[in-house]
Amino acid sequence: MSIEYSTINCKTALSPSKLPGLRYSLNPYLGCEHGCRYCYSPSTLRDEWMGLNWGKFVRAKQNIVEVLAREVKRKPKGTVGVSTVCDPYQPLEAKLKLTRKCIELLSRRGFPVSIQTKSSLVLRDVDLIVPEKFDVGVTITTMDRELAGKFEPRASLPDARAQVLEEFSSRGVETWLFLGPIIPEINDSEDGLRQVIEVAHRTHSELIYDKLNLKRWVFDRLAPVLEGRCPGLAERLPDLIRGQSESWRRTCSMVESICRELGVKCEPAFRTHPFTNK
Numbered sequence: 623m624s625i626e627y628s629t630i631n632c633k634t635a636l637s638p639s640k641l642p643g644l645r646y647s648l649n650p651y652l653g654c655e656h657g658c659r660y661c662y663s664p665s666t667l668r669d670e671w672m673g674l675n676w677g678k679f680v681r682a683k684q685n686i687v688e689v690l691a692r693e694v695k696r697k698p699k700g701t702v703g704v705s706t707v708c709d710p711y712q713p714l715e716a717k718l719k720l721t722r723k724c725i726e727l728l729s730r731r732g733f734p735v736s737i738q739t740k741s742s743l744v745l746r747d748v749d750l751i752v753p754e755k756f757d758v759g760v761t762i763t764t765m766d767r768e769l770a771g772k773f774e775p776r777a778s779l780p781d782a783r784a785q786v787l788e789e790f791s792s793r794g795v796e797t798w799l800f801l802g803p804i805i806p807e808i809n810d811s812e813d814g815l816r817q818v819i820e821v822a823h824r825t826h827s828e829l830i831y832d833k834l835n836l837k838r839w840v841f842d843r844l845a846p847v848l849e850g851r852c853p854g855l856a857e858r859l860p861d862l863i864r865g866q867s868e869s870w871r872r873t874c875s876m877v878e879s880i881c882r883e884l885g886v887k888c889e890p891a892f893r894t895h896p897f898t899n900k
């Protein structure tokens with residue numbers, strides 16, 4: 623599939639964030655080539671074309687480093703989430719290095735940085751990502767390569783993401799594993815969850831888990847893949863994930879019980895940030 627690449631100018635680099643533990647978010651790209659079928663980032667952008675074409679376009683914010691250089695001089699210090707509505711290490715970053723330049727600047731100016739990615743390209747920046755100033759989170763929804771390829775078509779393979787956690791953890795950087803979304807009848811088997819939680823155990827990472835969020839336009843992109851794997855599931859899905867459904871309660875208790883058994887600290891998503899505890 624071809625991706626449409628373009629450049630834009632941004633007015634702001636650091637946006638206020640309401641996510642737990644983050645004061646700001648920084649997104650060097652608009653759009654995300656990883657194209658995860660369950661991604662709800664476009665719902666925050668409120669643009670129907672982007673919502674339906676997520677994964678097919680990337681707009682690089684070509685002036686973000688200059689804008690950030692001005693902002694770090696006048697904005698109060700606080701933790702910056704890199705990134706919250708795109709993957710900061712998606713393929714275009716290998717060439718443009720916008721994320722690298724931004725985190726280098728943030729680190730030099732004393733802004734703690736919390737990275738979240740599904741790409742092993744983050745290992746390129748091990749020289750910058752040091753324990754005192756960074757934490758690194760990696761999303762792993764399954765260790766099954768074929769399944770990951772269906773739902774996260776252009777992200778790094780699960781093993782490569784596990785290696786990212788291993789590498790940073792061995793260097794003393796705080797690491798966390800985001801296990802989400804957990805989709806009923808897709809990646810919620812006890813075996814599948816255990817394989818992911820074992821990665822958290824091995825890498826001394828805290829685990830954060832999350833349910834599927836069917837925000838705007840998610841269902842349109844997700845339903846065809848679900849139908850291909852599990853006919854009839856798309857129709858039942860809204861009921862399966864509603865509020866405190868039986869299915870979700872069962873999943874939470876399975877995740878928490880495996881974590882207890884393996885001694886992994888775990889939390890449902892969006893309560894607190896693992897390392898700033900705000």
Ligand code: SF4
Binds near residue numbers: 654709
């Ligand atoms: S990597 Fe993250 S931002 Fe990119 S498509 Fe996947 S879920 Fe969305």
